[in-house]
Amino acid sequence: MSGHSTTTSNPQPGTTVAVQDRYGPASNTEAIIDVRGLVKHYGALTAVDGVTLKVMTNEIFGILGPNGAGKTTTLEMVEGLREPDAGSITIAGIDVVADPAAVKRVIGVQLQSIALFDHLSARELIQLFASLSGGDSSRGRADELISLVSLDEKADSYADQLSGGQRQRLSIALALVNDPAVIFLDEPTTGLDPQARRNLWDLIRHLRDSGKTVVLTTHYMEEADVLCDRVAVMDHGQIIACDTPLALIQSLDVVASINARVNYPLNIDGLPGALDASAIDDQITVSTRDVPLTLSALLARASEHGIQLQNLSTSQATLEDVFLTLTGRSLRE
């Protein structure tokens, strides 16, 4: 995980940042996507309620939230697939609301439902979509993309003969046919087994490392944590936090807890760095912002009194806890 600058709002309204070099070295100082005050109503429901965010060039940006939080609607407005009721969106200097057709040439899109024609092979689908997207529709280029997403053995298979993970990878290959600067992936790993999910994470990291900017939605806390450079936490149509996963976790009061069993009552009050300490029967729990400091003090105190700590473990706070703290609800509910 790299420590990016954590600015989430731009103090200068109205500026759009043009991308100088789509394939330039990683630089997190330029915003390639600038979204301000995005609103979308469906009847009485406000699906997206004033979303403002910036995505930097060459980062993996995650939108994390429970189902129904408005992630997909936000993404589809940014992609130019839905018209916002209010707000502005700029991608690589293109006004998405005013010119949705132009933006489609610089972005690649994977939709939540993997939409593939039956009776066309993986290679044919890539060539067809390359042609529809104004990209290089040659067989050679299609085979390159097939290799990139590790579908070499399935190049001639029809889409309905592919597994879920293979379909996802094909769908990502389809998002790359026009060599886009920004790739949007809507819930790319939903329904995949852990191995397929890890393969896909590797592919997404590879895309970032090859110079692309990736924006994805997810409701998997772990995915946002390990994959995304920055995460916007979304709930009820609003962005309630936006930062690197590490910074989000560190913003919590409680970062970790230390758990152990004791064979004799131990005074655990007043440990350095400890925020809270409790003992229920022989089970002690100490929460802290600084695990090494508190843990070493706990160990010293136990050995000083000749008390053994059994089943000693520490648990780190996660984005799950961030969401819980921000909303009072669990992400999985």
Added chain:
Amino acid sequence: MNAFWQMVAANLKMTVRNRVALFWNLAFPLIFILLFGFLFSGDEVEIKVGIVGADQSPTTSQVVEAMKATDGFSVETGEEQAELDRLKDGDRSVVVVFRPADSNGQIPTDVFWDSSSPQTGQVALSAVQSFLAQAGEPDPSSRPIAVSVHSVVSTDLDYIDFLVPGILAMTIMNSGILGLASAFVSYREKGILRRIKATPFPLSSFIGARIVSQLVIAVVQAVILVAVGMAVVGLKINGNLIYALVMVIIGSLAFLAIGFVVASFARNQEAADSLANAIAFPMLFLAGVFFPTDAAPAVLQPIIKLMPLRYLADGLRNVMVLNKSLPAQWLNISVLVFTAVVGFLLAMKLFRWESNAV
């Protein structure tokens, strides 16, 4: 190759690879043609004879009774003009007209036969002649019956000639209404339309490519059905095949337009299939595919007049087998063009990218 033609090529590839589509587009109509072709155009063992002036003398009565008693002969009596009309319509193989006896007591007899279906006609003629010859002396001049033979060219439509243009019209209707609506609704349900929307390829081009592919398929269908009809079940093409192709294309556009409207109304594929069938099924049975529209009950006639399939079947039949000119089909063509225009306008107004109307 640009994006439009890539899309057309992809559509055609998908159709050829889709066994279900292939069945409905090709096998299903071919089964109809072969089945009905063999059922109805089998060897005509029955020789249908029309007799005029049968009971003017004992001799003629004897001849007629002898014919009636013979297997393979079906004998009807009637007025001369009516019987000749029936011969022209193909309802008689031979018409025998006994004239009043001349001064020698000989009965001049005109035998008319249908030379446009040579085999049946020849068989019938020689059978009738042998009957007439039996009724008298070896010497022709002293026979009581003096025969003169006349050939008549009927505009006889065999059932297969009636059927094949109808089946072709049915096929065009099916791939237009059923095929297109079903495919388009499934595209919408599966999110393929939205995936297309996420590319710079315009919707109008996507639909245009679909229409072009369907027209190509319709023309190929027409060629195959007509070729099989001619080769296997004796379809007679008297008309202009170019005119027929024009009718095929205009008809396809009309039914594709209806298909697009169905696709716009239907929320899911089941609904699309039901609605498409509800529209297509009555037309299949009433609009002149399998039997002429005037055979349907009178109460249904006003409804039949509203059925686009009737105009396509009629137009195809007229230009393919009845050798009528294209301008003479102005009514059929106008109705189909009107259907196409209204349908496409309505479909554009009702078009939805997504199945869930949020």
